[in-house]
Amino acid sequence: MSELAVELKDVRKAFGRAEIIRGANLQVPKGQRYAIIGPNGAGKSTLFNLISGRFGVSSGDILLNGASINGLKPFEINRRGLSRSFQITNIFHRLSVYENLRCAVLWSLGYRYSFWQRLNGLRDAHERAEMVLEQIGLRRRRDVAAGLLTYAEQRALEIGVTIAGGAEVILLDEPTAGMSRSESDHAVELIRRVTEGKTLLMVEHDMSVVFGLADKIAVVVYGEVIACDTPANIRANARVQEAYLGGHAPVEA
CATH class of the missing domain: 3.40.50.300 (P-loop containing nucleotide triphosphate hydrolases)
Known part of the structure; x- marks a missing residue:
């Protein structure tokens, strides 16, 4: 087995x-x-x-x-x-799409709570967030507040947040x-793509x-x-x- x-x-x-x-x-x-x-x-x-x-x-x-x-x-x-999503969309509505993803990658990259470290200087967090942004197909919505996304886009963003930390079990x-x-068909392709090689x-x-x-x-x-x-x-x-x-x-x- x-x-x-x-x-x-x-x-x-x-x-x-x-x-x-x-x-x-x-x-x-x-x-x-x-x-x-x-x-x-x-x-x-x-x-x-x-x-x-x-x-x-x-x-x-x-x-x-x-x-x-x-x-x-x-x-x-x-x-x-292990990372999970929820039935009800669970994102930061006032933050941009990019900022939601950057928040999701910080801990997995070893960053802890700090009042003096500037997020804009974290190159690895920026690169990981940009990579996930591309994976979930929301690059053109990068700087849009998450609360302004369509429902399907918000669900895609939540999937992005779920995988952003690099968890192997989703x-x-x-x-x-x-x-x-049509939205469901698109979501299936997204899930298939972002969980390739992972456990779902x-x-x-x-x-x-x-x-x-x-x-x-x-x-x-x-x-x-x-x-x-x-x-x-x-x-x-x-x-x-x-x-x-x-x-x-x-x-x-």
């Missing part, structure tokens, strides 16, 4: 008496793109919050590159090479939510995005991973059809 980037071992999460994640197991090899799908309320976002450290597990273990990250804070997990939470079909784990409701981008699909129902397989096998899986669509139709792209 390939070396694993992310591994969930019998992960459980309860809020009071309500058990949301019920013994989830998942193995994501390095360099693979995995999508998590499932009905509303299945626990997909909770899993993301557990992996990224926003929530702590009730029991079980989560490993990043073979090492347990249980109990670590989100920023500590980020420094170990979590994207519904990256195409609210987009038109995403939650997504748009099945055309899922089947067009993922190497493997994990299906979560009632807090358990009931299947994890290639898109073709997931589409034909009778248990997935029953759990996800009530058995009335196959899962289609």
Whole structure:
């Protein structure tokens, strides 16, 4: 088996008496793109919050590159090479596109909080921000305030912020939510391009995005991973059809 980037071992999460994640197991090899799908309320976002450290597990273990990250804070997990985006766009609206990206690269380049160091003199941060700017296709919008971007451009910028720090494991939470079909198609190409050679784990409701981008699909129902397989096998899986669509139709792209 390939070396694993992310591994969930019998992960459980309860809020009071309500058990949301019920013994989830998942193995994501390095360099693979995995999508998590499932009905509303299945626990997909909770899993993301557990992996990224926003929530702590009730029991079980989560490993990043073979090492347990249980109990670590989100920023500590980020420094170990995992970065995530959110369902709701999370950028600095008053800063320019370029300034958002420059903020995102500073820590990964070794810069810490300083009142005396001028940002304009940080050549490596400038070069990294410019490179990401090119990757996400927003060079012509470089000096525009992020709050003035279109919705699709803001989502592209958030993806840029997510990858700017150089993390090798990327979590994207519904990256195409609210987009038109053409915007979604553009976003898929962007995600494919910027995650090349990295590990991607995403939650997504748009099945055309899922089947067009993922190497493997994990299906979560009632807090358990009931299947994890290639898109073709997931589409034909009778248990997935029953759990996800009530058995009335196959899962289609």
